[in-house]
Amino acid sequence: xxxxxxxxxxxxxxxxxxxxxxxxxxxxxxxxxxxxxxxxxxxxxxxxxxxxxxxxxxxxxxxxxxxxxxxxxxxxxxxxxxxxxxxxxxxxxxxxxxxxxxxxxxxxxxxxxxxxxxxxxxxxxxxxxxxxxxxxxxxxxxxxxxxxxxxx
Numbered sequence: 118x119x120x121x122x123x124x125x126x127x128x129x130x131x132x133x134x135x136x137x138x139x140x141x142x143x144x145x146x147x148x149x150x151x152x153x154x155x156x157x158x159x160x161x162x163x164x165x166x167x168x169x170x171x172x173x174x175x176x177x178x179x180x181x182x183x184x185x186x187x188x189x190x191x192x193x194x195x196x197x198x199x200x201x202x203x204x205x206x207x208x209x210x211x212x213x214x215x216x217x218x219x220x221x222x223x224x225x226x227x228x229x230x231x232x233x234x235x236x237x238x239x240x241x242x243x244x245x246x247x248x249x250x251x252x253x254x255x256x257x258x259x260x261x262x263x264x265x266x267x268x269x
Contacts, residue, residue, distance in 0.1 A: 128153050129163050136172035140181045144205045146173060179206055179214040187218050191226055194218070196258020227259055227267055 123131070128150075135141065135149055146167065150160050167173040179201060186192040186200070194215060201211050234253050238246040254264050 123153065125159060128155065128159075129166065132163055132167065133170075133172055136167060140178040141173060142175060142178045142182075142204045142206060143173065175206065176210060176214065179210055180217050183214055183217045187223075187226070191230060191257065193227075193254070193258030193260065193263075194223075195255075195260055199258070223263075224267055227254060227264060230254060230257065230259075231264070231268070 131153075132146060132149060136146065143164075146164065147160070150163070155163070164173070182201060182204075183197055186197045187194075192200075198208075198211055202208070231250055231254060235246055235250045238249060241249065251261070251264055255261060
């Protein structure tokens, strides 16, 4: 299939809309730019424009990503951090933005997921149910120490 070619301004508009639709990180925008086979100078100019006009804001992206993954998907901090690092977000920014998660909400979420999952375990001994539930929570990205603190 033949690739449609766009003018510089059409590409810029497409990337603006891409950023308006949902907060994006630099890596996602750069990935999207690869579809358009742009020269480096054009990529740079578009990137600077998106940053200057606040279409692209790494901190805003990180904060909304953290909120979404915790409050909607119920992921723990470890899993969120790993996924943000894959999106090339700096450790410093990630740690700075974790204040988006309220500590009491975090503990309540761990308790709720623990109770829900634990109650679904049938035909297992007590220690097996607890062990399986802790593994499940860790798989969701919650820290072992945090899980242990709550249930001590």
